[in-house]
Amino acid sequence: MVYTARMGHPGGDLSSADILSVLYFAVLRLDPHDPAAPERDRFIMSKGHCSASFYVALAASGFFPLEELDSYMQPLSALCGHPDRNKVPGVEACTGSLGHGLPLAVGTALTARMDGASWRTFVLTGDGELQEGSNWEAAMAAAHYGLDNLTLIVDRNRLQQGDPTEEAMRLEPLLEKWRAFGWAVAEVDGHDVSALLNLFHGLPLERGKPSCIVAHTHKGKGVSFMEDRVEWHHKVPNEEQLAAALRELEAAQ
């Protein structure tokens, strides 16, 4: 998709792919034939730049035909570079500007609380994204309102657009930060499917608190020349690189 569109964010797409797969195939209670069902779980993709892997997860779950993925970022396509809730079934929020997902998720989880509903809210953020102050406003609010129906997953790939996160603006000690803000916290290998499943099936991590799962991941996971390389944040592969990447990913299946 990124190769055809000549634009995109393959590094983050690949660091999130396992998390999205686990969520969409084993955790989220969704009906692709009724994407607005009132009792559905809500998933908010805060790292909207990783739209390619998000659209793949949606299409593979049946929200729209897989062939539509070919229109990614093409003129007039519903599949914009960053997801639009009014155009793509299954998309809950217009994201792409960082630091928007968690505040939206807090409002979403509050709605379920007010209505006494049992559906849950999940939000996936990047790690560099946590430099946006709006996240910490929302972090305070989620803990203040005791939203244990809310789960945040942080894609901790340790790289942002220009630099490693710890060089750009230090995030560590990240788990302690969330704990200090009143969240229940766990960390996990974000590419270990069974470990992710175990955590997700044990939610909430603690009654009365929102859950934060810091998922340690690798940017560009699965493609040797992309892995943990800062330049692959939004680099587009050439034909040879695409072929090599697909070979590696297929071999790993």
Added chain:
Amino acid sequence: MNPRVDCRKPFAEALEKLAASDPRVVVVTNDSIGSSNITGFRKRFPERFVNVGIAEQNLIGVSAGLANNGKIPFVCGASCFLTGRALEQMKVDLAYGRANVKVCGMSSGLAYGPLGPTHHSLEDLAWTRVLPNFTVIVPADAAETAQAVEAIAALEGPVFLRVSRMPVAAVHPPDYRFQPGRAVLLRRGSDVTLIACGVMVERALFAADLLAGGGIQTRVLNLSTIQPIDREAILEAAEDTQAIVTAEEHSIYGGLGGAVAEVVAAGCPVPMKILGIPGVFPPTGAPEWLLSHFGLTPQGIAEAAEELLFRRSAHVPRPYSRH
């Protein structure tokens, strides 16, 4: 008797009445409880009252989350902090996301007077009216404020409602019904048109009285909906009267005057004068004093209209004109 009313009072009453009949209505605030006059709402509907603390970005995000899942959030906060501080959230979460959130900017314009420019909100109309999908409403009196609360709840999509705290008299007849998107013809006239919004409407009517004394028949329009704008009423006024003066408690750039000028320039170019705050941070002073300081008085509006008419009749070149 036509008592002058702080419009936050009819706002709060209408909101409580609305909430009593519609369980989807919730209030979200940034700790601005007393200043938004929503203590009554909190008392009556504690389970539908969300205080996110002093955090405007989260305020708008949380409201969008509530709206996207079926609530009708009324966001209450001082206009100066609400709009500027969370403008990008208003663009992305509300406008682009088409969230059904009613952003209520309280104590707008110069209402905080001597508290100074940090507390003035003289940019909010410019900022909000450029956002696609947004409806922007500035009620002129108590009745219009109360009716606007009801009307925007029935409108699907994001709204900016600008609520002043400067007391204003009733400017509408008792049988007035507010309709979003419709300019209100308050006075008929064919010599010049005054278009105003909010607290300036009452002053525009007084200005029309002054002009009538000099034999000038003045049309007065209350443009309470800035976006979407009533093109028809504006173009009709331009055609009929051939001169338009606008008056707003806002910067002269990008607000009511700018919006009217965009319509007039493209549809029926006639001489205009835009009255407001001329792109400066106001000095220290009470609200009424500041309005006088910037010529936003009946006298000031009337003089501007006379000058415009004189220039038109005499073809007097404008200052700084090349001719």
